[in-house]
Structures are given as C-alpha cells and as structure tokens.
Amino acid sequence: MGNFKKYNMYINGQWVEPSSGEYFESVNPATGKPWCLIARGNEVDVDRAVLAAHHTFTNSDWADMSYTERGHLLRKLGDLLAVHADELAQYETLDNGKLIREMRGQLNYLPEFFYYYAGLADKIHGETLPIDKKDMFVFSSREPIGVVAAITPWNSPLYLTFLKLAPALAAGNTIVIKPSEYTSASLLEFVKLIEEAGFPPGVVNILTGFGDSVGSPLTSHPLVKRIAFTGGSESAKHVVRNSANNFSKVSLELGGKSPNIVFEDANLENAAMGIIAGIYGASGQSCVAGSRAFLHESIYDKIMKIIVDRVSRIKVGDPMSQDTEMGPLATLSQLENVEKYVSLGKQEGGRLIHGGKRPEYLTDGFYYEPTIFEHPDNESRISREEVFGPVLSVIPFKTEEEVIKLANSTDYGLAAGIWVSDIAKAHRVAKRVRAGIVWINTYRSVSPIAPIGGSGLSGYGREGGIEAIYEYTQTKTVWVNTSSEKIQDPFIMR
Ligand code: NDP
Numbered sequence: 192m193g194n195f196k197k198y199n200m201y202i203n204g205q206w207v208e209p210s211s212g213e214y215f216e217s218v219n220p221a222t223g224k225p226w227c228l229i230a231r232g233n234e235v236d237v238d239r240a241v242l243a244a245h246h247t248f249t250n251s252d253w254a255d256m257s258y259t260e261r262g263h264l265l266r267k268l269g270d271l272l273a274v275h276a277d278e279l280a281q282y283e284t285l286d287n288g289k290l291i292r293e294m295r296g297q298l299n300y301l302p303e304f305f306y307y308y309a310g311l312a313d314k315i316h317g318e319t320l321p322i323d324k325k326d327m328f329v330f331s332s333r334e335p336i337g338v339v340a341a342i343t344p345w346n347s348p349l350y351l352t353f354l355k356l357a358p359a360l361a362a363g364n365t366i367v368i369k370p371s372e373y374t375s376a377s378l379l380e381f382v383k384l385i386e387e388a389g390f391p392p393g394v395v396n397i398l399t400g401f402g403d404s405v406g407s408p409l410t411s412h413p414l415v416k417r418i419a420f421t422g423g424s425e426s427a428k429h430v431v432r433n434s435a436n437n438f439s440k441v442s443l444e445l446g447g448k449s450p451n452i453v454f455e456d457a458n459l460e461n462a463a464m465g466i467i468a469g470i471y472g473a474s475g476q477s478c479v480a481g482s483r484a485f486l487h488e489s490i491y492d493k494i495m496k497i498i499v500d501r502v503s504r505i506k507v508g509d510p511m512s513q514d515t516e517m518g519p520l521a522t523l524s525q526l527e528n529v530e531k532y533v534s535l536g537k538q539e540g541g542r543l544i545h546g547g548k549r550p551e552y553l554t555d556g557f558y559y560e561p562t563i564f565e566h567p568d569n570e571s572r573i574s575r576e577e578v579f580g581p582v583l584s585v586i587p588f589k590t591e592e593e594v595i596k597l598a599n600s601t602d603y604g605l606a607a608g609i610w611v612s613d614i615a616k617a618h619r620v621a622k623r624v625r626a627g628i629v630w631i632n633t634y635r636s637v638s639p640i641a642p643i644g645g646s647g648l649s650g651y652g653r654e655g656g657i658e659a660i661y662e663y664t665q666t667k668t669v670w671v672n673t674s675s676e677k678i679q680d681p682f683i684m685r
Pocket of ligand 1: 342343344345346347351369370371372373400401402403405406407410421422423424425426427429430444445446447477478479577579605
C-alpha cells in the first residue's frame with residue numbers, strides 16, 4: 192500500500208489499531224485514486240467499543256453530568272466545528288466528491304445542529320399527571336436509553352452523523368458510530384473536536400470497516416439499546432433483523448423516489464431551478480432527490496426548454512474547483528449502478544433527451560453527465576426505483592387528481608416538491624401527497640428545527656426537530672402513594 196495517511200479507530204478516548212491489523216484504501220472519486228487508509232474493524236473491535244460506551248453510560252462523569260452541563264459541551268462542540276468547518280469540508284470533498292462550495296456552505300451551517308440540541312438538552316422534561324386516583328402523585332420523566340449505534344452512508348457523512356450525534360448526546364446517551372466504508376475520514380478528523388470540547392472518554396466511539404463485519408455485529412450487540420440508521424432499504428432490512436437480538440428502538444432514514452410537481456400557474460423559472468437543484472445537486476446522490484418531475488401539459492414545452500437549456504450548461508468537473516456545478520459520483524460502483532439504470536430506462540422505452548453517458552473529457556474519476564428521460568412509464572423500474580444519481584424522469588400530467596395519483600404511485604414516501612401559485616391548491620396537494628417532507632416553491636431546504644424522515648421504503652422515525660430528541664429517550668412513570676392509611680387488601684389492583 193502506498194504512503195497514505197493512515198486512520199485508526201477511536202474507542203474509549205483512545206486511537207486504537209484494528210484487532211485484525213488490517214487497513215483498506217479510501218478512494219478520491221475525483222481522481223479514482225486511493226488517498227488514505229482506514230482501519231478494518233471486526234466484531235472484536237465492536238465488542239470493545241460497545242463495552243466502553245456502556246461503561247461510560249452507566250458509571251462515569253458523563254452519567255453524573257447535569258443536562259445543562261451536557262448542553263454546554265455540545266455548544267462548545269458547535270463553536271469548534273464553526274472554526275474548523277472549512278478544513279472538514281476539504282476532507283468531505285476529498286473522500287466523497289461533493290462540491291467544495293456546497294460542503295463549505297453545509298459545514299458552516301452544521302454548528303446550528305449542535306446549538307439547537309444544546310439548547311434542548313435541559314428542556315427534556317416529563318409531566319405531572321392529573322391521575323384519576325385519590326392519594327396518588329404521579330409524574331413521568333424522560334431518561335436516556337443507553338448505547339446508541341449510529342450507521343451512516345457516504346453521501347453526506349458529517350451532516351447525517353450530526354443528525355444522530357447531537358440529539359443522542361443532548362439526551363445523555365453514549366454512541367458508537369460506524370461511517371460508510373467509502374467516507375470515514377471526515378468523521379475521524381472531527382474526533383479531535385470531541386476531545387477538545389472535553390467530552391469524557393467513551394461518550395463518542397468510532398468504528399470503521401464494512402457493513403457485514405462491523406455494522407452487523409454492532410446492530411446485533413446485546414448492549415446496544417438504540418439504532419439510528421441512514422442508508423439503503425436492503426441494508427435496513429438486515430439492521431431491523433439484527434435488532435431482534437437486542438430489541439433496540441430503531442429509526443431508519445432510507446431512500447426515496449420523490450416527485451417534483453409543476454402546476455400551470457407556477458413561476459416557471461423558479462420551478463426549473465428547483466427541478467435542477469432537486470436532481471443534479473450532489474450529483475443526484477441525495478435521499479430527497481427529486482428524481483421524478485411531473486409537469487403540467489400546458490407548460491410542458493416551455494419549462495422543458497428552460498430545464499434542458501440550463502442542464503446543457505451544467506459544468507461537470509473537479510469538485511475542488513469553485514465554479515464546478517456537478518462533481519463525480521462518490522464511488523465506482525455507484526457510477527456503474529447509474530449506468531445500469533440508464534440502459535434499463537432505454538430498454539423500458541424512456542426517451543433519453545440529455546446525457547446518458549460518462550463525459551468524454553473527464554477520463555479519470557467517477558463522472559456522469561446530467562441525464563434526462565422523457566415520458567418513461569410511471570410503472571417502469573427507472574420510475575419506481577431509486578437511482579441515486581443525476582438521472583431525471585419527466586412525466587406530463589393533466590389534472591390535480593391525476594398528478595397526486597402518479598406522485599403517490601411509489602413504495603417510497605420521503606419528500607415532494609410542489610411549484611404553484613394558487614395557495615389553496617398548494618395546501619390541498621401538500622396534504623394528499625404521501626411524503627414526510629413537502630417543499631412548496633422551494634426544494635432541498637434543511638434546518639435543525641425541521642424534522643426529516645419518511646414512510647414505506649423510506650423508513651420510519653424522524654431526525655431533526657424536537658421530535659428527534661424524544662427518540663433518544665425513554666419514559667419513566669413514578670407513582671407516589673401520599674396516603675397515610677394502612678394498605679388493607681394486597682390482592683386487588685389499586
Ligand atoms: P448502504 O445501505 O449500502 O450503507 C449504509 C450504511 O450501512 C453503511 O455504513 C454500510 O456499511 C452499512 N451497512 C451495510 N450493510 C449493513 C448491515 N448488514 N448491517 C449494518 N450496517 C450495514 O447505503 P449507501 O451507503 O449506499 O447510501 C445510499 C443510501 O442511503 C441510499 O438509498 C439513500 O437514499 C440513503 N440515504 C438516506 C438518507 C435519508 O436521510 N433518508 C440520506 C442519505 C442517504 P459499508 O458501506 O461500510 O459497507
């Protein structure tokens with residue numbers, strides 16, 4: 192192996208070598224060449240990390256810390272992230288090929304997630320219950336659950352980790368994180384900020400390696416009490432099965448086949464930009480990618496002209512360059528997956544009107560042209576399955592009723608975009624479209640305050656917002672008998 196930077200795993204506040212002694216290469220998608228070495232963990236390392244997290248949860252400064260103090264630590268982590276945002280953005284781009292200008296923007300915004308959950312940390316309270324029994328005082332409290340296993344994919348490594356890390360820690364849990372095998376480096380670089388902020392050892396642990404040898408034993412481990420998974424539906428099925436070993440509470444943030452609907456009264460310039468942002472942002476490797484555009488037949492030709500004109504000018508190239516608009520796919524296998532879907536789309540009768548191949552002028556790296564299919568059958572695989580790449584299916588519609596039916600004709604249920612001026616129609620359609628997130632006259636907007644998540648093949652549970660912190664707590668109900676009378680009959684329910 193070349194002379195690359197070598198990353199170990201982070202367990203119980205220490206950098207540790209993998210028990211296998213093995214490392215694997217992580218590849219820069221812009222060049223197709225390896226640039227660093229990542230430790231190859233296995234079940235021995237998993238056990239070590241979970242035991243450390245369990246010990247810290249049950250018996251440490253962290254376990255005794257007040258919620259307010261935990262909030263202070265998270266705020267400090269947010270401050271440190273703000274200082275190091277640009278540097279971490281470089282690692283994200285190097286490892287997953289997303290545009291440096293997008294990653295700089297994203298990383299500079301991500302401290303807000305720590306600030307938001309830092310503020311919530313000491314507001315996780317229970318209730319006094321107006322109990323229907325005389326001489327009983329009953330209250331509930333919300334307690335942390337224990338060791339959280341967080342598993343993340345490669346498309347937005349730090350953002351998708353922070354969505355789990357910030358509420359999990361604010362609620363007082365400890366965590367073991369397994370990033371994607373393809374994009375572990377930025378999280379391993381981030382660890383130094385955890386140390387600098389002053390989190391006790393064992394609160395945050397990072398295991399690297401593969402789904403079968405790390406993800407699987409981690410999600411099956413008997414001491415794991417909560418699993419937060421973001422990734423594909425097939426891996427999610429394994430995770431849910433694994434959770435039968437520990438009966439963990441599970442949240443699943445999976446993929447989508449999201450509709451982006453344009454009505455006849457929409458601002459067409461904005462709608463066209465929204466469609467482009469929805470499918471070509473992050474080269475289409477986004478769970479919320481608006482991969483199906485439904486365009487009203489009366490404005491179809493007009494908006495298609497705007498879309499095709501802009502798409503033909505998208506600058507594909509080096510993600511480190513400030514003026515690049517679309518970088519490479521994150522991995523070679525993802526590039527091949529996109530190619531497979533494009534040839535399937537052609538076989539299924541979709542009309543390829545733009546792209547559909549690797550750009551000839553970019554010989555190294557995992558690049559693909561922004562691609563448009565017109566009028567594929569809504570029942571075809573290209574219209575039903577997640578491509579996770581820059582491939583748009585465009586379908587015309589006539590009526591509101593028809594487009595709702597088309598939009599909902601998917602096994603996913605993550606996101607939807609609606610472009611419309613009629614406010615009543617906007618609300619009607621938002622209510623009827625099956626999606627956990629609906630954007631009206633915007634697309635791909637995110638905030639720590641707004642929950643995200645879906646239904647069906649898109650998973651269950653929510654990340655972000657107040658709701659997410661509750662997903663990292665469990666309720667305890669405490670009954671206090673305030674009567675001074677003797678208990679007369681021990682054989683009846685009171
Ligand atoms: P994968 O499902 O392949 O992998 C996700 C994570 O799961 C990786 O860390 C992977 O490990 C791990 N994993 C794989 N198999 C198992 C297993 N048996 N047990 C436990 N963990 C396992 O997804 P991708 O990385 O390919 O990411 C793309 C998918 O993620 C898309 O479907 C996309 O829609 C979805 N996604 C959803 C988001 C949302 O918020 N809803 C956001 C972003 C992406 P490794 O890769 O190291 O082998």
